[in-house]
Amino acid sequence: MQPTQRSNVNRVVEAALELADRSWKLAATDGQRPNPTVSKVAVANLWERLEELERRLADLKRRWGLPSHCQVVLIYEAGQDAFWIARALQDKGVRVLVVDAASVQVTRHARRAKTDRLDALKLLGELRAWLRGDRRELRVLSIPTEEAEARRLLSRERGLLQKEIGQHRDRMVKLLRTQGCKAEMDNHFAERLMAGEVRRADGRPIPEELWTRLLHECERLDLARRQFAAVEKTLLHELPPEAQRCIAMLSRLRGVGWVGAMRLVLELLWRDFANRRQVGSCVGLVPQPYDSGDSHVDQGISKQGNRRVRALLIEMAWSWLKYQPGSDLAEWFARRTRGQNKRGRRIAIVAVARRLVIALWRYLREGLLPAGAQLKV
Numbered sequence: 001m002q003p004t005q006r007s008n009v010n011r012v013v014e015a016a017l018e019l020a021d022r023s024w025k026l027a028a029t030d031g032q033r034p035n036p037t038v039s040k041v042a043v044a045n046l047w048e049r050l051e052e053l054e055r056r057l058a059d060l061k062r063r064w065g066l067p068s069h070c071q072v073v074l075i076y077e078a079g080q081d082a083f084w085i086a087r088a089l090q091d092k093g094v095r096v097l098v099v100d101a102a103s104v105q106v107t108r109h110a111r112r113a114k115t116d117r118l119d120a121l122k123l124l125g126e127l128r129a130w131l132r133g134d135r136r137e138l139r140v141l142s143i144p145t146e147e148a149e150a151r152r153l154l155s156r157e158r159g160l161l162q163k164e165i166g167q168h169r170d171r172m173v174k175l176l177r178t179q180g181c182k183a184e185m186d187n188h189f190a191e192r193l194m195a196g197e198v199r200r201a202d203g204r205p206i207p208e209e210l211w212t213r214l215l216h217e218c219e220r221l222d223l224a225r226r227q228f229a230a231v232e233k234t235l236l237h238e239l240p241p242e243a244q245r246c247i248a249m250l251s252r253l254r255g256v257g258w259v260g261a262m263r264l265v266l267e268l269l270w271r272d273f274a275n276r277r278q279v280g281s282c283v284g285l286v287p288q289p290y291d292s293g294d295s296h297v298d299q300g301i302s303k304q305g306n307r308r309v310r311a312l313l314i315e316m317a318w319s320w321l322k323y324q325p326g327s328d329l330a331e332w333f334a335r336r337t338r339g340q341n342k343r344g345r346r347i348a349i350v351a352v353a354r355r356l357v358i359a360l361w362r363y364l365r366e367g368l369l370p371a372g373a374q375l376k377v
Helices: 002-007 046-063 084-091 116-131 146-177 189-194 208-234 241-251 258-267 276-283 307-323 328-336 342-366
Strands: 013-019 024-029 037-041 072-077 095-099 287-292 295-301
Touching (some): 013 046, 013 116, 024 046, 037 046, 072 084, 072 116, 095 116, 146 208, 146 258, 189 208, 241 258, 258 307, 276 342
Parallel strands (some): 013 072
Antiparallel strands (some): 013 024, 024 037, 287 295
C-alpha cells in the first residue's frame, strides 16, 4: 500500500470538455492508461448538466483509485458559454483552462474526420502537451470575474445603441431618397412627419406605406435614444472606484475622451500584464512573419485577441496624432511616413496603435506620462 500511496501523490486527472447545445463530451485520463475515457453528458438543464459532470469526474477518481482531493485540470474552448462553466468549476477546486479555439492545431488534410469525440480527444492531447511545458501554440484566456464581465457588457451596450441609432437614421434617409426627398434627421423629424410636412421632391405627399414605415422607424429610433441616454447617465457611476480612477487618468490626456478611456479600461486594462509584449499580443497588434527557405513574407498583424479593442486603438491612434502633434509618438509617425502614400500611412498607424496602448498601460501602472504628451487644461 505504501508505494501505491506515494505514486498517487503527483497524479492528476486531465480532462477535456467539448461543448455542444444538447450535450457535452468529456474525455479524461490519469496518465496511466493507454486510452482516455470518453463519455457523454446529456442532461437538458445546464446547471444539472454541470453537476452531472462533477459526478462523472468523482466516479473516475474512485474507479482509478485516486483520492477525492486529487487535482483535476480541465480544458474547453471559448464559445457561446463564455466563462460561467469555468467559474463554477473553479469554485469546486477544479483548475480550468479556457482556450482560444483558433489556437488549437488541426490537420491540414482537405478532408478530415470531425466529431465531438475526436474534438474532445484533440483537446485532451493539447492539454497534456501544455502541462508538460509545450505552451507555444495553445492560447489560454484570462477568466474574468462576474463583476468585470458585467461591467464590460455596459460599455458594449452603449456602443450597440449608438450604432443602432445611426442605422435607424441612415435607413430613413435612404427610404426618403427613393421619393426624391431630402429631410434633416433631427429630433423633430417625427413631428414633421406626423404633420405631413415631409413631402416628395415635386411637393406631393409621400405614399401611405412609406409614411407608415417611417413612423415605425421613428418609434424604434426614439426608444434607442432613450435607452442610450439612460445608459450614458448611469454608466460611469456604476463602475468601481479603481476603474473610475483609471478612466479619469486617461481622460486627462489630450486626444483621449472618456468614452474611449472607459472602453479601453473595461475591455483590456482590467487585466494584469507582466510586460509590454503581453499587452501587444493580447490586442493582436504584433507582426506575423512567414520565413520559409528563400521566401520572406510579412503577413501583417496577428489579429488575435479582442477585435473591439483593436478597432478602438486604431481610432485612438489617429486622434492622438491630431491632438498630440508634439509627442514623440506623433513625431515618429511623421518621420516614418514622410513621402509615403495613404497605404503607407494606414500601415504605420497600426504600429502607432501598438506603441500607444503600451504607453497608456505604463501610464496607468507606473504613472509615467507618454513622452511629449500634454494634458488637458
